[in-house]
Amino acid sequence: MSLPVLVALVTVGIALSVLAVHFTGGSKIATLAGADQALSRFADDFPDEKASAVRLTADGRTAFLDLGPARSGIVHSVGDCFLTRIVTPHDIKAIDLDEDGAFSLKLADLTWKGGRFAFADKADAKAVAAAFGPHNPSQAKEAA
Numbered sequence: 001m002s003l004p005v006l007v008a009l010v011t012v013g014i015a016l017s018v019l020a021v022h023f024t025g026g027s028k029i030a031t032l033a034g035a036d037q038a039l040s041r042f043a044d045d046f047p048d049e050k051a052s053a054v055r056l057t058a059d060g061r062t063a064f065l066d067l068g069p070a071r072s073g074i075v076h077s078v079g080d081c082f083l084t085r086i087v088t089p090h091d092i093k094a095i096d097l098d099e100d101g102a103f104s105l106k107l108a109d110l111t112w113k114g115g116r117f118a119f120a121d122k123a124d125a126k127a128v129a130a131a132f133g134p135h136n137p138s139q140a141k142e143a144a
């Protein structure tokens with residue numbers, strides 16, 4: 001078999017594999033239908049934790065749960081699954097709240113570094129940022 005024919009066959013095979021994964025749901029992004037689904041998903045991993053408030057991002061991919069003083073729960077979609085975390089001020093590298101109703105969160109976690117989260121209501125963004133405690137990493141170390 002000639003090299004050009006082999007390259008063409010491999011290229012077509014890879015393209016068909018990618019399309020098959022996409023059309024069978026492999027590229028689907030999970031979203032949270034509401035606060036109840038976020039609470040249920042969080043309870044799967046942390047059954048003893050009780051949240052007093054749940055705030056969803058505008059895109060429905062992330063929920064922040066208030067777990068009490070200086071503790072927050074996070075349910076975040078990664079592909080078609082959800083990851084869950086309990087975050088304290090000690091876990092936070094930086095928080096940046098902007099005027100658009102969004103904030104950026106940087107975590108010291110090796111498996112998930114955080115991200116930028118936009119809320120439909122600016123008050124939700126402020127409440128979530130406040131729930132994480134001090135916004136300055138040096139203050140977070142002092143509080144710990």
